[in-house]
Amino acid sequence: MGNGAKAQQKRERGKNDAKPAKSQLKQNEMAKTIICSVCRSTFLCTVKKNELEVHAQNKHSKAFDDCFQGYVEPPPKKTK
Numbered sequence: 001m002g003n004g005a006k007a008q009q010k011r012e013r014g015k016n017d018a019k020p021a022k023s024q025l026k027q028n029e030m031a032k033t034i035i036c037s038v039c040r041s042t043f044l045c046t047v048k049k050n051e052l053e054v055h056a057q058n059k060h061s062k063a064f065d066d067c068f069q070g071y072v073e074p075p076p077k078k079t080k
Helices: 003-017 025-030 049-060
Strands: none
Touching: none
């Protein structure tokens, strides 16, 4: 048995042990829960309020409340 056969065996073993790649794309799409009521742009649920204010001012020249009705500030993270 030459070195070529060993390499082929290694590739076959690696192929059998390989796990399917997990994509984060579906989870990211589901996490886009904040929607601008003017342009219908979606934002991740982790976006900070000041970033949304910048969007409202720069994109629409409107107040934050005009673009994001019903926005609820997430609770602050607990520190240890």
